[in-house]
Amino acid sequence: AQSVTQPDIHITVSEGASLELRCNYSYGATPYLFWYVQSPGQGLQLLLKYFSGDTLVQGIKGFEAEFKRSQSSFNLRKPSVHWSDAAEYFCAVGAPWQGGKLIFGQGTELSVKP
Amino acid sequence: GAGVSQSPRYKVAKRGQDVALRCDPISGHVSLFWYQQALGQGPEFLTYFQNEAQLDKSGLPSDRFFAERPEGSVSTLKIQRTQQEDSAVYLCASSGQGTSPGYTFGSGTRLTVV
Numbered sequence: 550a551q552s553v554t555q556p557d558i559h560i561t562v563s564e565g566a567s568l569e570l571r572c573n574y575s576y577g578a579t580p581y582l583f584w585y586v587q588s589p590g591q592g593l594q595l596l597l598k599y600f601s602g603d604t605l606v607q608g609i610k611g612f613e614a615e616f617k618r619s620q621s622s623f624n625l626r627k628p629s630v631h632w633s634d635a636a637e638y639f640c641a642v643g644a645p646w647q648g649g650k651l652i653f654g655q656g657t658e659l660s661v662k663p
Numbered sequence: 664g665a666g667v668s669q670s671p672r673y674k675v676a677k678r679g680q681d682v683a684l685r686c687d688p689i690s691g692h693v694s695l696f697w698y699q700q701a702l703g704q705g706p707e708f709l710t711y712f713q714n715e716a717q718l719d720k721s722g723l724p725s726d727r728f729f730a731e732r733p734e735g736s737v738s739t740l741k742i743q744r745t746q747q748e749d750s751a752v753y754l755c756a757s758s759g760q761g762t763s764p765g766y767t768f769g770s771g772t773r774l775t776v777v
Contacts, residue, residue: 553705585768592667592754592768593706639705648719649694649758649766653705 551576553640555654562630563662570625570657572640580642582623583651584614587637596638599623610634635661665689667769669755675775676745684740684772688757695738696766697730698754706754712738745776 554573562568574580581600585593597608604616614625623640637658643651668687676682688695693714698706699722708722714735723730727746732738742749752773758766 590770592770593756594768641705648711649696650708650711650719650722651696651698651706653707655705656703 551642551652553642553652553654555638555640555657557657558655559658559660561660561662564632565629568625568627568630568634568659570638570640570659572623572625572654574621574623574640574642576621576642576644578644579618580644582614582616583641583643584608584612584623584625585639585641585653586610587639587656589636593639596625630659630661632661632663635659667755667757667767669753669769669772671772672770673773673775675777678746678776679744680776681741681743682745682774684742684753684774686738686740686755686757686769688736688738688755689759689767692757692759692766693735694758694766695732696756696758697738697740698756699724700752700754700771702751709740709753742774745774747776750774750776 552575583598584596587593596612597606599606599616607613612627637656639656640654641651670685695712697709700706710720710730712732727743729741752771754771756766756768
């Protein structure tokens, strides 16, 4: 079955510290991979996406993610977290042969300590 | 428009009442998606349109849920005889590249059934 797992429900980091949010997926083939961020009461904003090619992708707001096929993972990283990064982060997978439908993980809530 | 617009932002319905949620996609976007996001969960796919054609409605939870996009632009998600378990945020997204995933989300409609 197709699924996305975000093992960490909630993470707290200090401002200025580095961040890594984990994402593992189960899919019949290598899907397209995405990270979205959601602030309270807001919709989802695309941070970055991986379709093919270079396995390290850069996104907005200083985020990057690395696709590791052998581990079926697509972890999100940021070298130095800002207080404004506090939000809910969702990993998602999809494929054009699935009609563009995305499967989302449960989300990781990020809190930032001053 | 500049983004995906959803209305109303908030809706409180009494159990058994019918509701209609509106999505106005980005102008020219051919693909439109509806997702349901329960509290503390990731979004779950409901249905997908390409222009006016509903190509996938496999995620609609029951026959009380109905979606339409008669002119290939604005879409309406209708829920008949609402139940408490229908309480959720309903997200709409649109994409301008056929079935290419990684689309733009609206801010959602929060439905509360009392």
